[in-house]
Every structure is written in C-alpha cells, then in structure tokens.
Amino acid sequence: MTVLGKRIWLGLGFWISMLLTLQVKGQDSSVTATVTLDEVALLAPKTATPASQLPLSISVQDLLPIQGSSQQLSLQEYVEAVPGLFAQNATNYAQDLRISIRGFGARAAFGIRGVKIIIDGLPETTPDGQGQLDNVPLGILRNIEVLRGPSASLYGNASGGVLYLNTMDTLENQNVQFQSRWGSFGFRSYQLNTGIKKKKTLALFHASHTQTNGYRTFSGFEQSLFNIKVKQQLTPQSKVHFQLNYTHSPRAEDAGGLTLEETLADRNQARQRNNDFDTYESIDQFKTGLRWQQQWRSQWRLETYAFYNYRTFYGKLPFENGGIVALNRNYFGLGSHLNYQQGGHRWQLALETAQQADQRNRYNNLEGVQGTQSFSQLERFGSIGIAVLDEIQWKHFLLRTSIRYDDLRLGADTVSQQQHYQVLNPSIGISYKLAPFQQLYLRYASSFETPALSELSANPNGKEGLNLALEPSRANNYELGWKGNWKKLKIEATGFYIKSSNEILPYELEAFPGRSFYSNQGATSRTGIEFFGSYQGKHWDVQASATQAQYHFLEGNNKRGKALPGLPNTQFFVQFNYQTSNHWQFLITGVHYGAFYADSANSVAINPYQKIRVQASKKLLWKGQEFQLLGGINNLFNTSYFDNVRINAFGKRFYEPAPGRNFFVGLSLGI
Numbered sequence: 001m002t003v004l005g006k007r008i009w010l011g012l013g014f015w016i017s018m019l020l021t022l023q024v025k026g027q028d029s030s031v032t033a034t035v036t037l038d039e040v041a042l043l044a045p046k047t048a049t050p051a052s053q054l055p056l057s058i059s060v061q062d063l064l065p066i067q068g069s070s071q072q073l074s075l076q077e078y079v080e081a082v083p084g085l086f087a088q089n090a091t092n093y094a095q096d097l098r099i100s101i102r103g104f105g106a107r108a109a110f111g112i113r114g115v116k117i118i119i120d121g122l123p124e125t126t127p128d129g130q131g132q133l134d135n136v137p138l139g140i141l142r143n144i145e146v147l148r149g150p151s152a153s154l155y156g157n158a159s160g161g162v163l164y165l166n167t168m169d170t171l172e173n174q175n176v177q178f179q180s181r182w183g184s185f186g187f188r189s190y191q192l193n194t195g196i197k198k199k200k201t202l203a204l205f206h207a208s209h210t211q212t213n214g215y216r217t218f219s220g221f222e223q224s225l226f227n228i229k230v231k232q233q234l235t236p237q238s239k240v241h242f243q244l245n246y247t248h249s250p251r252a253e254d255a256g257g258l259t260l261e262e263t264l265a266d267r268n269q270a271r272q273r274n275n276d277f278d279t280y281e282s283i284d285q286f287k288t289g290l291r292w293q294q295q296w297r298s299q300w301r302l303e304t305y306a307f308y309n310y311r312t313f314y315g316k317l318p319f320e321n322g323g324i325v326a327l328n329r330n331y332f333g334l335g336s337h338l339n340y341q342q343g344g345h346r347w348q349l350a351l352e353t354a355q356q357a358d359q360r361n362r363y364n365n366l367e368g369v370q371g372t373q374s375f376s377q378l379e380r381f382g383s384i385g386i387a388v389l390d391e392i393q394w395k396h397f398l399l400r401t402s403i404r405y406d407d408l409r410l411g412a413d414t415v416s417q418q419q420h421y422q423v424l425n426p427s428i429g430i431s432y433k434l435a436p437f438q439q440l441y442l443r444y445a446s447s448f449e450t451p452a453l454s455e456l457s458a459n460p461n462g463k464e465g466l467n468l469a470l471e472p473s474r475a476n477n478y479e480l481g482w483k484g485n486w487k488k489l490k491i492e493a494t495g496f497y498i499k500s501s502n503e504i505l506p507y508e509l510e511a512f513p514g515r516s517f518y519s520n521q522g523a524t525s526r527t528g529i530e531f532f533g534s535y536q537g538k539h540w541d542v543q544a545s546a547t548q549a550q551y552h553f554l555e556g557n558n559k560r561g562k563a564l565p566g567l568p569n570t571q572f573f574v575q576f577n578y579q580t581s582n583h584w585q586f587l588i589t590g591v592h593y594g595a596f597y598a599d600s601a602n603s604v605a606i607n608p609y610q611k612i613r614v615q616a617s618k619k620l621l622w623k624g625q626e627f628q629l630l631g632g633i634n635n636l637f638n639t640s641y642f643d644n645v646r647i648n649a650f651g652k653r654f655y656e657p658a659p660g661r662n663f664f665v666g667l668s669l670g671i
Contacts, residue, residue, distance in 0.1 A: 055429025104160020129158025150447030183664030278368030323365025344393030522556030570594030
C-alpha cells in the first residue's frame with residue numbers, strides 16, 4: 001500500500017472507531033428496516049419533471065429491495081434489466097466491467113468508453129471519456145438511473161448514454177451494520193456500515209474488503225474501499241453534500257484471451273503468456289468532492305459542485321516492449337447549474353469545466369520483471385462546457401429542448417501542438433399525454449466522442465506522441481416512445497435509429513499481443529426496439545425487458561452491411577421477486593443474449609446463451625437484534641458461455657470463459 005493510502009486508512013480508521021462508539025452509546029437499536037426508504041427523485045435528466053412525462057428513454061432500478069440477497073461482486077448484477085444495455089467482463093477484474101448502451105461503449109478493451117458515469121452527483125468519467133466502476137461501493141447503492149441514448153446536450157463529450165449511481169444517505173434505525181459473504185473460487189467479502197441521522201445531518205460511513213481467487217487460473221482480485229457521504233442542512237434554503245472515496249486494489253490478475261481450441265481443452269486455464277509476463281494491475285484512487293445547493297424563493301435554485309480525483313495505476317501486459325504501464329492521474333473539475341421554475345416552465349443554465357493530466361510511463365516487461373523505461377509523456381485533456389435546458393408544459397404537451405457548447409483541448413508534452421475541438425450538440429423532444437397515465441414522445445439528440453488519451457497514446461509504431469490520425473466519432477439519434485405508468489403496472493416501448501460516423505473500434509498487432517490499438521472504421525447505423533415492463537403485487541413483483549436491434553456498418557473497407565462486433569442483436573431479461581410474511585425473500589433472474597460477432601469482418605460468431613440466477617434471504621430476530629441470512633446460485637444450469645469477448649484480438653484469442661455454476665452465502669447483522 002502507498003504511503004498516502006496508509007495515512008488515509010489510519011486517519012479514517014480512527015474516526016470510524018470514534019463514530020461507532022458514539023453511535024452505539026447514543027441511539028436506540030431497532031429491528032426494522034436497514035436502509036433509507038425516502039422517495040427517490042430522478043437526477044440524471046437535470047430537472048424535477050416526473051420521468052413518465054419526459055421525452056427521454058430513462059430506466060430506473062431501485063436496488064433496496066434486492067440488496068439484502070445480492071452477492072455485491074459486480075455492477076452487472078444490478079443493470080441487466082435495462083433494455084439496450086449490454087454488460088460484459090464481470091469476472092476479469094483487471095479490465096473492469098464493460099458496458100455499452102445502444103452500442104456506445106462497445107469498443108472498450110478495458111473500462112468504459114462512450115458512456116458517462118456519475119456517482120452521487122459528481123462525474124466519475126474523465127473529460128476524455130474514460131470511466132471505470134472499480135471504486136463503486138456496491139453494498140450501499142440505493143438506485144441507478146440510466147439515460148439510454150446520446151445525451152451530449154446535457155453531459156458533453158462521450159455521453160452516448162449515462163449511468164447515474166446514487167448511494168444511500170444513511171442507515172435506517174440501525175447504528176452499525178456488519179455484512180459478510182463467502183462463495184465459490186475463494187470469494188469472501190466483509191463490509192461495515194455506520195450512519196448518523198439527525199435533524200440537519202445525514203451521514204453514512206462504509207468500509208469493505210473483497211477478495212477472490214477467480215474462476216480461471218491467474219484471475220484473482222483483492223480490493224479495500226472506504227466511502228463517506230455527508231449531507232448537512234445549513235439553512236432552510238441551503239444544504240451541502242460532502243463525499244470522500246478511497247479505493248486500494250493491490251492486485252487484479254488478467255488470465256488473458258484464449259483461442260477456441262484452448263477454451264475447449266480447458267476453460268479454467270490462463271493464457272501461458274499472461275502467466276509468463278505476470279499480467280496484473282494495481283490501483284489506488286482517492287476522490288473527494290463537495291456540492292452546495294441554494295434555493296431562492298420557490299423559483300430559483302443554484303447547484304454548485306467541485307471535486308478532485310487522484311489515481312495511480314500500475315499494470316503489466318503480456319509483451320516485452322513497453323509491457324509495463326505506470327500511470328499517475330490528476331483529475332479535477334467544477335460546475336454550476338442555475339435553475340428556474342415558474343408554473344409549467346423549467347429552465348437551466350449550466351457551466352462546467354474539467355481538467356485531466358495523465359503522466360504515462362512505459363517500461364519493458366522482462367517476463368514479469370520491470371526493465372528499462374521505453375516511453376514517457378504527460379498527457380492533458382481539458383474541457384469547458386456551457387449548456388441551456390428549457391422545458392415548457394402546455395395542456396397535454398411537454399416540449400424539452402437543450403443545447404450545449406463544448407471546448408475541448410488535448411495534447412502531450414511530446415507533441416508541439418494541441419488538438420482543439422469546438423462542438424455544439426442540440427436535442428429536442430416533445431411528449432403528448434394520450435390518456436391518463438400514458439405518454440407518447442418523440443426525440444432527436446446528437447453526440448460527440450473524442451478518442452480517450454489511452455487510445456491516442458496507443459501508437460501502432462510504438463513511439464511517443466499521440467495518434468492524431470484517430471478522429472472523433474459523431475452520432476445522431478432519433479427515437480419514438482410510449483410510456484404507461486399506472487399504480488402497480490409500468491410499461492415502456494421505444495424505437496430508435498442512430499447514424500454515426502468515424503466509428504472507433506479496437507484491434508491488435510502481432511508485435512504487441514494483448515495490447516489494443518484503435519482506428520476509425522466508417523459510418524454505422526443502429527436500429528432497434530426496446531421494451532420494459534414491471535408489475536407490483538402485494539408480496540411479489542416481476543419485471544421484464546427485451547431489446548431487438550441491428551448494428552451495421554454503412555461503409556468501410558469490405559465492411560458495408562456487416563454487423564458491429566461485440567453487440568448482440570437480441571436481449572431478454574425477466575426477474576421474479578417474492579417476499580413472505582415471515583421475512584423470507586426469493587429472487588429468480590433469467591437473461592438471454594443473442595449471437596454476435598467477435599471481429600469486424602464477421603468471420604467469428606459467438607453463440608447465444610442463457611443463464612439463471614437464484615437468490616434467497618431470511619431475516620431473523622434474536623435478543624432485539626436483526627440478522628439476515630442469504631445465499632444464491634449463479635448460472636444455475638451450468639451454461640458454458642464467455643464472460644468477455646476481445647474484439648478483433650490477434651491470433652483469434654477472442655475468448656474469456658465465464659464461470660459455470662457457482663454459489664455464495666452470507667450473513668448480515670444490524671445493531
């Protein structure tokens with residue numbers, strides 16, 4: 001652990017022990033709910049308009065009903081119900097979860113591209129469009145809002161979709177909560193939560209440690225995480241939110257991609273070259289931020305935020321020349337949103353800026369031993385954005401328009417000239433109330449996505465500098481949707497068409513096996529239909545979603561009419577949740593993913609697959625204390641499928657096998 005990490009953990013450990021002591025002494029224990037049940041207001045659309053009225057494709061996943069029985073190992077557990085969203089790579093912890101929304105983000109070789117990530121109101125995605133989820137405190141997530149489709153008029157660069165994650169504010173009627181989970185492949189996690197709930201103060205302190213050996217050889221993972229969230233009411237019209245997150249992941253191993261022959265011979269094996277070169281990553285990340293909200297009368301509200309993020313990364317790749325990467329990232333930003341509301345008119349003016357500086361060093365990887373430095377450069381990316389959002393409601397109509405201007409500048413100390421982009425992204429949507437609880441809407445929106453710094457620095461010639469031949473991609477989105485929102489029943493149906501240019505996709509070279517490079521591969525079209533439905537009964541609820549889409553190249557070298565790789569045309573999801581009067585809960589989840597291709601030439605097809613997960617939990621009371629026992633089975637019918645497919649991998653090493661049937665159990669104690 002770094003010196004910074006040790007100091008932070010020592011300081012935070014002291015304060016946590018003090019708070020635990022004060023909370024146990026100062027509050028009465030309870031045997032009721034363990035989480036906050038306040039009504040959730042949607043934040044991703046940036047206005048307080050009810051989601052059912054908005055001319056937007058937006059999905060909201062309430063996680064509180066299922067948190068008590070979840071494994072809490074990957075965000076994939078929570079987002080599978082969202083139509084149009086496809087998640088892979090849940091068990092390769094060195095490369096993080098990959099998420100695409102309507103095809104945006106499918107190119108990512110690691111982490112997330114093209115999809116904006118917001119956690120508790122603060123941006124997690126860097127200005128150049130890179131994002132990751134390895135620092136998300138899964139155990140205290142309250143809900144997830146997903147804007148499906150281009151949202152650049154609201155969020156700027158690389159906003160082909162938006163993941164807006166909200167954590168709990170405090171524990172409900174508990175002083176301290178301890179959770180532990182164990183499972184297959186040496187999985188174990190420990191979690192400690194405590195909160196403060198007073199008239200003007202809400203706070204939640206979260207600490208967790210997670211470790212697993214991994215399903216495949218050489219795929220282990222270890223992480224410790226600490227998170228603080230504080231809400232303080234300053235005056236009746238003013239409040240401030242404080243956040244702090246520290247994540248320490250000393251080792252996340254990468255077993256590498258296999259050929260189909262190797263997969264059939266032994267699904268558990270690691271690629272030998274990855275073993276030889278000791279491929280893994282180590283991460284330390286510190287993030288803190290402050291948000292201030294001020295209300296004037298009933299019409300005006302000002303929201304201002306500022307944050308700072310420091311991340312160190314050390315990773316080994318399975319080749320010699322430049323096969324070790326050491327990255328130090330400083331990322332900070334601030335912004336203000338001025339809101340006005342009068343009757344059926346809502347209006348917002350937003351000003352945001354963010355700055356990113358990546359010191360990227362590469363060293364030779366001498367079969368796992370760090371050699372001489374082969375590459376060093378300081379890369380910078382800065383953005384300034386100004387946006388106007390306007391909503392007018394008149395009788396049965398709601399007109400929503402927004403436009404955003406972004407000034408983006410990027411460069412490196414090894415190149416003499418900056419790259420400069422000036423971009424204008426508009427959107428317009430109109431919804432019409434067909435009948436009570438039913439809305440019809442039509443929307444147009446655009447997006448703009450620059451290559452990320454890690455993609456620009458991946459020069460095929462292996463030299464320093466930036467691959468400025470790689471151009472930004474643009475997209476135009478058209479959609480038509482219908483929403484029905486009754487007391488117990490909710491149904492949504494959406495059709496979309498997206499045309500993009502300069503689509504960015506990865507490829508590999510023989511000289512750098514396991515390293516991704518990027519190129520523009522022409523215009524594409526994406527056409528699809530999305531469906532979501534849910535019904536809430538007295539002791540049970542069910543939800544289902546479906547996506548049927550086609551993602552095709554419109555041009556490119558021998559690609560016209562071919563499908564974009566890494567994207568299934570068909571997705572189905574269904575989940576049944578049943579709770580008994582004596583505190584048993586049973587959850588059954590099933591998913592189906594259709595066939596897709598591993599390469600741009602469409603020469604390698606990935607077969608469709610289905611998987612089922614079952615979970616159960618039981619609440620118990622003993623001497624006034626609340627216990628909860630939980631357990632589950634992933635991949636109930638032991639389906640053979642691939643957790644990740646490496647797009648355009650060299651040597652046909654596309655395949656990363658997923659675990660078969662596996663188990664987990666757990667215990668939660670609240671006092």
